[in-house]
Amino acid sequence: MVRDIIGLVLIGLGMFMILTAIVGVFKFRYVLNRMHASALCDTLGLLLVIAGLIVILGINAQSLKMMLITVFMWLASPVMSHLIARAEVMTHAHIKDECEEINQCQSK
Amino acid sequence: MPIQVIFEFLLIISLIICAVFALTSKRLLAAVVIYMAYSLVMTVIWVLLQSPDLAITEAAVGAGVTGILFAVTLKKIHALKGTKDE
Amino acid sequence: MASKKHSRFIDWVNGDTAEKVHEYKFIQKTVPPHSEQAHDEVISTRKARLFNISYEISAVLVCVILVAVLLFTVFNLPLFGSAGNPASNEVAERYLEKGLEETGAVNAVAGMILDYRAFDTFGESSVLFIAVGCVMILLMRDKNNISATEDSLEENERLIEIETNDPILQKIVLLIVPCIFLFGIYVILNGHLSPGGGFSGGAIMGAGLILFAVSFGIDAMQSFFSIKTFKAITTTALMCYATLKAYSFFMGANGLETGIPLGTPGAILSSGLILVLDICVGLIVACTMYGFYSLFARGDI
Numbered sequence: 001m002v003r004d005i006i007g008l009v010l011i012g013l014g015m016f017m018i019l020t021a022i023v024g025v026f027k028f029r030y031v032l033n034r035m036h037a038s039a040l041c042d043t044l045g046l047l048l049v050i051a052g053l054i055v056i057l058g059i060n061a062q063s064l065k066m067m068l069i070t071v072f073m074w075l076a077s078p079v080m081s082h083l084i085a086r087a088e089v090m091t092h093a094h095i096k097d098e099c100e101e102i103n104q105c106q107s108k
Numbered sequence: 109m110p111i112q113v114i115f116e117f118l119l120i121i122s123l124i125i126c127a128v129f130a131l132t133s134k135r136l137l138a139a140v141v142i143y144m145a146y147s148l149v150m151t152v153i154w155v156l157l158q159s160p161d162l163a164i165t166e167a168a169v170g171a172g173v174t175g176i177l178f179a180v181t182l183k184k185i186h187a188l189k190g191t192k193d194e
Numbered sequence: 195m196a197s198k199k200h201s202r203f204i205d206w207v208n209g210d211t212a213e214k215v216h217e218y219k220f221i222q223k224t225v226p227p228h229s230e231q232a233h234d235e236v237i238s239t240r241k242a243r244l245f246n247i248s249y250e251i252s253a254v255l256v257c258v259i260l261v262a263v264l265l266f267t268v269f270n271l272p273l274f275g276s277a278g279n280p281a282s283n284e285v286a287e288r289y290l291e292k293g294l295e296e297t298g299a300v301n302a303v304a305g306m307i308l309d310y311r312a313f314d315t316f317g318e319s320s321v322l323f324i325a326v327g328c329v330m331i332l333l334m335r336d337k338n339n340i341s342a343t344e345d346s347l348e349e350n351e352r353l354i355e356i357e358t359n360d361p362i363l364q365k366i367v368l369l370i371v372p373c374i375f376l377f378g379i380y381v382i383l384n385g386h387l388s389p390g391g392g393f394s395g396g397a398i399m400g401a402g403l404i405l406f407a408v409s410f411g412i413d414a415m416q417s418f419f420s421i422k423t424f425k426a427i428t429t430t431a432l433m434c435y436a437t438l439k440a441y442s443f444f445m446g447a448n449g450l451e452t453g454i455p456l457g458t459p460g461a462i463l464s465s466g467l468i469l470v471l472d473i474c475v476g477l478i479v480a481c482t483m484y485g486f487y488s489l490f491a492r493g494d495i
Binding site: 159160161163164165172176177 | 389391394486487491
């Protein structure tokens, strides 16, 4: 009973994170800001939802598979964000107007 | 109404929305991304219909390989020009 | 990140900025066998005009008769979903009841598509093979007959790939691609025990090949997967499938023992030919997926 409640709370927190990410994607206007919001959904939201499911199920073969899903998503998703950001920085002609941090990075 | 039926209705409604917007989208890259979302929803529906064979294939082909092929083709025919964020 | 260094990549994304060179390095001039003037002369004679008119009328007539015959057949088919039609009474029950002891496959779907209806699957594999052949005919780059523009474009893309490769992506791909291949091989080898099989596992392995090709470039890919390997794998797998299933169907149709042990249901080495056929289909599908991507992206495998 206690385990169910803890699991449901964790799943609810994960759902809230995913909702935040969706609102952020529709609220922001620029690519890098949108990516900053949507990265929450793939990492923290997924981790919380799967942690809740593992707490409900207990340790068995299924929860081990879920842990593997988390590991692979945490490997793949940040790399995808990095690639999108890299392509945007490289191809945008007036990137310095959008964010000032680029200047400091390039001067180093 | 049991909660699974509500879930199935939500999935089917989102499937129809994805299909309509993939057809009517003005930008071709957006249409490809919506088509990939359609494939993901279809995967969940296949699992609910108890045919996991089709679900695995749909996830690998529909959401993965077909999207790559569409994107490569759009690049080759220079149709990605209007997608810059300006 | 200096913007001058990656200016070639920016041009590549924006398209149409590549300078056009209108010199042809190698030109093969072949005169078409029927020149236009001769064609016009043939048309203008009276006999030919008569033949053309009668040809069109007979084509329309053949189409109308074919449509009429097909519509007549459709109206005489049994109603969809009625209990008495042949699709829903004995065949489906037989597959579900006797499938396990006749094919030895725990997964009923695998037993159906690779044992009872194996020629259907053979047709699907052939369709994939023919599709890759057609894409090759349309998109394959001829090394001896290429204009200087295309040659410079190809060189440009190769330089872009070298300039923009990403060390983070390469490290992660080296971690992930073996896991993708392991999962694909697991899905193929367990096709007769659990959901999956040749098509799903082949698609997963093809996606892994595409990921490797995207992140490491053409040269690393061609060191172990060139067009020779592609041709060898696809033709060998297709021929293997055809030979095995032809033997099995020929013996079965004549009421003879095939001599293939079915094994205990549930073991990994069981269910006769299904495991071998799964491997064949998986190899064909994986090669097809990678071949499509490679031909679409750069006109070569």
